[in-house]
Amino acid sequence: xxxxxxxxxxxxxxxxxxxxxxxxxxxxxxxxxxxxxxxxxxxxxxxxxxxxxxxxxxxxxxxxxxxxxxxxxxxxxxxxxxxxxxxxxxxxxxxxxxxxxxxxxxxxxxxxxxxxxxxxxxxxxxxxxxxxxxxxxxxxxxxxxxxxxxxxxxxxxxxxxxxxxxxxxxxxxxxxxxxxxxxxxxxxxxxxxxxxxxxxxxxxxxxxxxxxxxxxxxxxxxxxxxxxxxxxxxxxxxxxxxxxxxxxxxxxxxxxxxxxxxxxxxxxxxxxxxxxxxxxxxxxxxxxxxxxxxxxxxxxxxxxxxxxxxxxxxxx
Amino acid sequence: xxxxxxxxxxxxxxxxxxxxxxxxxxxxxxxxxxxxxxxxxxxxxxxxxxxxxxxxxxxxxxxxxxxxxxxxxxxxxxxxxxxxxxxxxxxxxxxxxxxxxxxxxxxxxxxxxxxxxxxxxxxxxxxxxxxxxxxxxxxxxxxxxxxxxxxxxxxxxxxxxxxxxxxxxxxxxxxxxxxxxxxxxxxxxxxxxxxxxxxxxxxxxxxxxxxxxxxxxxxxxxxxxxxxxxxxxxxxxxxxxxxxxxxxxxxxxxxxxxxxxxxxxxxxxxxxxxxxxxxxxxxxxxxxxxxxxxxxxxxxxxxxxxxxxxxxxxxxxxxxxxxxxxxxxxxxxxxxxxxxxxxxxxxxxxxxxxxxxxxxxxxxxxxxxxxxxxxxxxxxxxxxxxxxxxxxxxxxxxxxxxxxxxxxxxxxxxxxxxxxxxxxxxxxxxxxxxxxxxxxxxxxxxxxxxxxxxxxxxxxxxxxxxxxxxxxxxxxxxxxxxxxxxxxxxxxxxxxxxxxxxxxxxxxxxxxxxxxxxxxxxxxxxxxxxxxxxxxxxxxxxxxxxxxxxxxxxxxxxxxxxxxxxxxxxxxxxxxxxxxxxxxxxxxxxxxxxxxxxxxxxxxxxxxxxxxxxxxxxxxxxxxxxxxxxxxxxxxxxxxxxxx
Numbered sequence: 001x002x003x004x005x006x007x008x009x010x011x012x013x014x015x016x017x018x019x020x021x022x023x024x025x026x027x028x029x030x031x032x033x034x035x036x037x038x039x040x041x042x043x044x045x046x047x048x049x050x051x052x053x054x055x056x057x058x059x060x061x062x063x064x065x066x067x068x069x070x071x072x073x074x075x076x077x078x079x080x081x082x083x084x085x086x087x088x089x090x091x092x093x094x095x096x097x098x099x100x101x102x103x104x105x106x107x108x109x110x111x112x113x114x115x116x117x118x119x120x121x122x123x124x125x126x127x128x129x130x131x132x133x134x135x136x137x138x139x140x141x142x143x144x145x146x147x148x149x150x151x152x153x154x155x156x157x158x159x160x161x162x163x164x165x166x167x168x169x170x171x172x173x174x175x176x177x178x179x180x181x182x183x184x185x186x187x188x189x190x191x192x193x194x195x196x197x198x199x200x201x202x203x204x205x206x207x208x209x210x211x212x213x214x215x216x217x218x219x220x221x222x223x224x225x226x227x228x229x230x231x232x233x234x235x236x237x238x239x240x241x242x243x244x245x246x247x248x249x250x251x252x253x254x255x256x257x258x259x260x261x262x263x264x265x266x267x268x269x270x271x272x273x274x275x276x277x278x279x280x281x282x283x284x285x286x287x288x289x290x291x292x293x294x295x296x297x298x299x300x301x302x303x304x305x306x307x308x309x310x311x312x313x314x315x316x
Numbered sequence: 317x318x319x320x321x322x323x324x325x326x327x328x329x330x331x332x333x334x335x336x337x338x339x340x341x342x343x344x345x346x347x348x349x350x351x352x353x354x355x356x357x358x359x360x361x362x363x364x365x366x367x368x369x370x371x372x373x374x375x376x377x378x379x380x381x382x383x384x385x386x387x388x389x390x391x392x393x394x395x396x397x398x399x400x401x402x403x404x405x406x407x408x409x410x411x412x413x414x415x416x417x418x419x420x421x422x423x424x425x426x427x428x429x430x431x432x433x434x435x436x437x438x439x440x441x442x443x444x445x446x447x448x449x450x451x452x453x454x455x456x457x458x459x460x461x462x463x464x465x466x467x468x469x470x471x472x473x474x475x476x477x478x479x480x481x482x483x484x485x486x487x488x489x490x491x492x493x494x495x496x497x498x499x500x501x502x503x504x505x506x507x508x509x510x511x512x513x514x515x516x517x518x519x520x521x522x523x524x525x526x527x528x529x530x531x532x533x534x535x536x537x538x539x540x541x542x543x544x545x546x547x548x549x550x551x552x553x554x555x556x557x558x559x560x561x562x563x564x565x566x567x568x569x570x571x572x573x574x575x576x577x578x579x580x581x582x583x584x585x586x587x588x589x590x591x592x593x594x595x596x597x598x599x600x601x602x603x604x605x606x607x608x609x610x611x612x613x614x615x616x617x618x619x620x621x622x623x624x625x626x627x628x629x630x631x632x633x634x635x636x637x638x639x640x641x642x643x644x645x646x647x648x649x650x651x652x653x654x655x656x657x658x659x660x661x662x663x664x665x666x667x668x669x670x671x672x673x674x675x676x677x678x679x680x681x682x683x684x685x686x687x688x689x690x691x692x693x694x695x696x697x698x699x700x701x702x703x704x705x706x707x708x709x710x711x712x713x714x715x716x717x718x719x720x721x722x723x724x725x726x727x728x729x730x731x732x733x734x735x736x737x738x739x740x741x742x743x744x745x746x747x748x749x750x751x752x753x754x755x756x757x758x759x760x761x762x763x764x765x766x767x768x769x770x771x772x773x774x775x776x777x778x779x780x781x782x783x784x785x786x787x788x789x790x791x792x793x794x795x796x797x798x799x800x801x802x803x804x805x806x807x808x809x810x811x812x813x814x815x816x817x818x819x820x821x822x823x824x825x826x827x828x829x830x831x832x833x834x835x836x837x838x839x840x841x842x843x844x845x846x847x848x849x850x851x852x853x854x855x856x857x858x859x860x861x862x863x864x865x866x867x868x869x870x871x872x873x874x875x876x877x878x879x880x881x882x883x884x885x886x887x888x889x890x891x892x893x894x895x896x897x898x899x900x901x902x903x904x905x906x907x908x909x910x911x912x913x914x915x916x917x918x919x920x921x922x923x924x925x926x927x928x929x930x931x932x933x934x935x936x937x938x939x940x941x942x943x944x945x946x947x948x949x950x951x952x953x954x955x956x957x958x959x960x
Contacts, residue, residue, distance in 0.1 A: 001904060029786040031719045040347035045716045053706035060673060060702045068695060069681035071616070072687065082682040086619040091678070092671075103663045110659050113715035114652040138491075158789050168649075173486045176581065176647060176722060180788035185719020187648045189583060190576050195496070199359040211722040211790040213542040214486055216406045219793040283577040286490050294493040312377035 023202075023287045034204060035227070036199040037121040038183030045113050061220050090112035120163035121199045129163035129197065132156070133269070135276055136188050136210060137285055138258035138293075139170035141215030143280050144269035150249055153264040155257065156208060159233035160200045166195040169277030171256055171285040172293075177189040179225055179283045181206040190285075192276030200227035240265050249273050253274050256285045257292050260299075319599060324474050326834060327408060329391075334471050334729070354810065363895040365449035366856050367434045370456045372753060374431025374837035375746065379462055379822070381423040381697065384467065386818060388416035389945070393777075393811040397427075399798045409794035411496070416828040417469070417480030417942055423463040425600040425734070428457075428742040432490050433542045433603065436520060436749055439847035439854070440536045442527025447520040449893045454515065455510035462507025465712060465910055472912065476500040482563075483572035484585040486787035489567045495914050498542035501564045502910040503537070508557055509906075515549030516562035527846070528866035530686040530944045531550035533627070536869075537613075537620060541606030544634045545599050552595035568916055584646065587668050598637040602630055603732065604741025605672060608694045611744050614841055615691035616683035619869060622675040629668035662712035669705055673698065689763035696771050697736055704732030707782065725785025730775055731778045743770075743821070751840045755852045757834040758824050766820040773813020780807045781945050800935040802809040836959060844872035851883045851957035857890045858943060860954050889944040895941070902931045 032047075034040040070079050101202045116122075120129045133144040158164050168177055170188040170222075178185035182198040188210075200206070211223040226235070247266035252273075255261060274281045286293070324330050347352050361369060389891070391412055393406045404412065440446055464572045469475045474493040478487035487497050522543045528537070535543070541589070562573040563585065572578030574585045613620040620626060641649065642658040676698060687690065707729040711720050751757050780803035789800050796804050829922055839848040849871045850858050863881040867873035874881065909924025 003689075012673075026460075029783060030788040031786045039719070042716055042719050044714060046710065046719070047708050049713060049716065051710060056706055057702060060677070061699055063674075063677045067677055067683075068685065071680055071683045071685050073617075073684040077684075080682050081617075083618050083684075083686050085682055086621055086623065088678075091814055092622060092625060094676040096667065097806040099667045103660075103666060103709075106467060106663060106709065107660050110713040110715050111656040112656050114659070116717070117501050117715055118652045130582075166517065172576065173491055174483055178722070178788075178790070180719065184647070184715075185650055186718070187645070189648075192649075202699075209790065213410075213475075213483075213722075215491060216410065218410075219406065219795060279579070286576050290490055293491050296407060301402045302400060 005179060008274050014239050020185050021042055021158075025035055030207075033181070034183075035181040035200065035202045035204065036183060039181060040200050041113055041116065042184055047110055048212060049106055051141055054104060056102070059309060063295075079267065088298060106120070118195075120165065120197050123201075124161055124163045126201060127162050128277055130159065130167040131159075131165050131167065133167045133169070133271060133275075133277075134177050134188065135169050135171060135270075136177075136214075136221070137256045138174075138211070138215060139221040140206075140255070140261050141210070141221065141223050142255075142270065143223075144271050146269060148241065149236045149268060150244065150268045151269040152240075153261060154223045155226070155263045156223055157228065158200060159230040160203055162230065162309070163197055163199045166196040166198065169275070169281075171276045172258070173208040174212055174297050175214050176212040177208070178211040179206055179208040182225070185211050187212060187274050191282030200225075203229060203232075214301055215258075217258070218261055222300070240301040243267075243269050253288055257289050258295075259292075259297065266270065322472060323470055328469060329404075329408070329696050333384050337471065343876045346485035348659075358897070360893070362586070362900050363453075364447070364896045365453045365893050365899075366896055367438050367445050367452060368448065368753070368854060368856075370436030370452055371431045371436075373456060374427045374459070375753075376436060377463060378424050378428035378431060378742075378904055381419050381427070381463060382516050384824075385416045385419035385424055385748070386815060387421070387626060388412045390616055390811055390815050392416065393808040395682045395794060395810040397797050397798055397805050399801055401795065405792060406794045407477065409791070410479075411475040411794055413573065414476050414482075414500075415477050416475055417465070417475070417532075418464075418500060418504075420734075421480065421596070421600070422507060423459075423466065425738050425742070426511060427463075428605040428746075429545075429738070430455075430511075430601060431750065432607070432742070432745045435516060435753055436847055438521065438525070438540050439752070439850055439858055440539045440845050441522060441525060441530060442846050442859055443521060443525040444857050444859065444864065444890065445570055447449050447525055448517050450896060450899065451513050451517050453896070453899035454902065455513045458506045458510035458513075459907060460501045461903045461907035462510070465506060465907055465914075466499060466503035469496060469503075473499065477610055481589060482585075482591075484566075484582040485576045485580075487563065487585075488575050488582070489570070490575075495916075498564070498567060498914040498916075501560050501567070505557065505560050505564070506903075506906055506910050508553055508560070511549060512553045512557070515546045515553065519546040519550065522546075527859075527863050527865050527870075530870070532863060533624065534868055534870070536578070537609040537623065537626055538603070538606035538845075540649060540803070541602045541609075541852070544630050545602045547599065548595045548599050548602070548634050552592045552599070555588055556592035556596075559585060559592065562588075564913075568913065586645055586648070587641075587889040591638075594641040594644065595634075595637045597733075598633060600738045601741075602634065602739045604697075604745075605630065607741045607745040607748070608670060608676065608697055610845065611690050611694040612747070613869075614843055615686045616680055616685040616688070618679055618844070620675070621678035621681070622671075623868060625671060626675055629671050630748075632668045634663060636661060636668075640665065643712055643717070646717045659712055659714040663709050666709050666712075668704060673702060673705075683958075688747075688927065689758065689760055689767055690744050690748035692764065693747065695739045696767070697740045697744070700736035700740070700771070701733060703779075704729060704736055708733060720785060722790050724781040724789045724791060725874060727791050728781035728785060731781075735774055735778070737744075740771075743767075749847070750828075751835050751852060752838070752847060752850075752854065755835050755862075756828060757835070758828045759832060762824040762827055766824060768817075769820060770814050770817025771816055773810045773815075776810030777807050777814060778810070780804075780810075784942050817960065839871075844869035846870050846881075849874070851954065853957065855950075855953045855957060857892055857950070860890075860950050863885045881893070882954060884951060887947050887954075889946050891942055891944050894940055895943040898931065898935060898938075902928065902935075931944070 008088055032043055034043045085097045128180045135142040141154050143156050168188040170190045175188045176185040182200055186196040206225040208223045208225045244265040244267040252270045274284050321922050342842050395401050476496040485517045525822050566573050572580040574580050609620055640662045643662045646655050711717050747758055784800055784803050835852045838852040862881055905927050909921050912920035
């Protein structure tokens with residue numbers, strides 16, 4: 001009997017040590033190491049909730065260890081035994097009210113953050129956000145910059161310190177745009193449009209991806225986000241406008257075919273003839289590629305891990 | 317369609333599976349023939365309407381499914397252990413996580429719990445069987461054939477690959493061509509019939525067949541949790557039935573409920589799925605709460621703390637479970653206001669759940685804890701489930717959920733609640749009620765080995781996944797990148813620990829069957845509720861004399877007062893239902909009709925449907941009134957069982 005108790009406490013110690021070890025590495029985790037105001041507000045909310053919730057864990061674990069250690073049935077046990085004890089109004093009211101208070105304390109910042117996230121980030125309010133249409137088709141990303149008249153495939157350039165207003169939609173399956181370093185995700189759906197505000201405060205290359213499962217090429221539907229100073233961004237826009245080929249409808253239609261493609265850049269956007277965020281653009285892709293969806297990629301690990309070296313994106 | 321299209325080809329793992337299936341079925345057929353057991357199988361099991369035998373069949377099937385879906389899990393964890401692993405390709409990985417999730421929820425968790433309810437609930441309320449024993453058999457066989465239909469997909473036609481949530485348009489006829497997704501739809505439809513019927517059956521049983529004196533608020537807590545669960549089933553499952561039917565019509569007959577073409581509403585599937593799917597979570601967790609309450613009270617030798625509050629918190633959780641489904645798609649862009657409301661309702665569930673946790677802890681206060689294996693599972697539940705619960709609150713905070721959604725943080729959370737809640741609960745219940753089912757205990761020493769391997773493996777497997785999620789690892793990717801390597805390899809080691817724990821658990825069933833001491837009394841744990849008042853082996857009629865209930869923990873009360881429920885002078889003839897092969901045959905026909913529909917062989921399916929209607933017609937002209945067991949036979953059975 002004593003043998004198992006030793007096991008039990010050993011197990012608990014093991015779990016606690018594991019927790020501490022893992023928590024110490026937390027600051028390096030992408031979500032907890034934000035690179036922009038949106039991700040930062042979400043990180044703050046997560047850490048705020050953790051304070052309360054780790055408190056709950058501490059209370060429950062301590063009570064649990066106390067009960068199990070003290071009230072084990074063993075020879076020479078001195079602890080009291082009251083088989084008919086089955087209620088205590090005061091303590092029951094206390095442990096109902098405390099969770100209610102915790103939930104209330106968590107609800108208020110959750111709701112304010114939710115409303116904040118529907119607006120462009122405040123830190124760059126003096127500037128209009130940059131509009132980018134992010135459209136997915138199995139298993140690739142199209143980023144259209146309507147004001148700049150350019151479009152990229154599978155990579156994204158954004159200026160720092162300026163809000164980005166993503167218009168999310170999909171040409172076929174449901175997907176989600178997620179750049180963990182910059183903030184949380186929203187769904188891309190055919191026939192409707194979601195708005196997602198993100199912003200980068202630091203330059204750098206961040207990982208972005210589709211996070212919603214959509215079939216065989218799902219794991220490879222990733223892209224790199226190049227956050228750069230607004231002058232560097234302007235240079236990139238201009239060089240793309242000047243050197244990239246025009247996107248023709250024929251080319252676009254062939255790109256919609258469900259398969260993996262490399263990074264590309266164009267000096268015009270597909271929004272000229274179709275917007276998948278409207279009902280009219282909802283069945284555009286499946287009308288054209290109905291049979292292609294039946295074909296399998298036979299996709300193995302190791303193919304297409306990256307869309308080319310990060311410096312040379314857009315140069316097919 | 318050629319044979320090469322009919323059977324799945326080209327995958328060595330599946331060929332191995334085919335060989336294994338052929339060998340195992342061959343061995344079973346050989347053993348049944350060699351020992352001349354075919355008649356025994358038909359008479360004692362396939363045609364039985366006895367709730368205890370049906371319960372055992374449920375649990376055996378659930379264990380087999382746990383093995384199947386657990387193997388899926390180990391294959392996934394193997395593939396994710398190293399960044400350059402090429403054990404599974406993308407397509408195969410997608411099929412495996414789809415079947416893993418679907419089987420674990422529909423064909424493992426639910427039948428395991430329903431199996432325990434089958435065995436325990438009538439005995440806890442002092443009843444002799446279900447209200448509708450024939451319907452109970454039909455429920456089991458439709459579940460069983462549904463599970464078979466789903467499993468067949470692995471070698472015939474191809475497994476579904478759109479995830480257990482099967483979101484449209486991905487799961488629609490264009491992006492998931494072929495029979496795979498049809499298997500999902502029809503297998504769930506078929507087994508759903510059984511679940512819905514069980515819902516009504518147990519509800520009526522609990523309302524109408526309780527022993528005299530057992531008012532609702534004197535019912536054992538497991539019966540209460542079952543009762544509430546059945547309400548959730550009856551209100552939630554019709555939504556799934558309709559959603560599955562609409563998608564089936566979309567796929568097979570070309571309608572446009574959830575399609576991209578023809579003004580379909582693909583997102584409506586997610587809505588309908590989770591309007592069922594969230595209550596479903598509570599369908600598999602509330603009975604586990606009931607099991608833990610029983611086990612903790614018994615082995616703490618103490619009355620359950622806050623019984624009434626426990627009941628009301630179950631009712632509250634059940635009510636709230638219908639008001640939170642949108643939290644599965646906060647990221648769909650419903651807007652801040654809608655998300656705020658569902659965020660608050662979601663977090664509100666933590667309140668009654670927290671109260672329950674404190675009630676369990678208070679039950680341990682001033683108690684006398686016997687650390688049997690069943691109790692260990694129940695004790696391990698408390699801290700483990702707390703971690704799952706608080707991370708659930710984190711996921712409920714919609715603004716933060718934008719970062720957690722679709723990530724391994726979510727995966728870690730729901731495995732923490734479903735394994736620490738449902739699976740620990742199933743194991744606790746099985747170990748606890750095992751002597752009632754089979755007349756001997758499971759070996760405690762081996763049981764504790766299984767326990768420690770499984771529980772430690774569980775934490776090693778899933779704790780790192782929270783951190784992987786925070787590092788941006790999405791669910792359902794078939795390979796990892798080097799940054800996620802360390803935590804993934806730890807997680808995989810834990811998964812194999814759990815696998816080993818399960819293997820030891822199953823070995824214990826064999827070992828205990830061979831070597832465990834046979835039970836002499838019907839009350840090996842010094843139990844508190846009425847199921848321990850019946851002798852072991854339990855006679856088919858359960859109670860020779862209907863017990864009269866005066867207090868909570870009716871049997872404990874009787875033992876304190878030195879009363880017994882068996883009084884030979886009060887024995888009267890007992891009316892019992894006859895065995896029947898109809899539920900088995902009916903469900904087998906439904907299986908073939910569904911199979912035909914999977915392959916869109918419409919005329920064969922129609923023929924099957926007509927045959928089902930004919931068998932239902934035959935059933936409605938069935939005037940079998942059952943039989944009576946006479947007093948002498950009862951006395952004899954009781955004397956030998958009670959060693960009088």
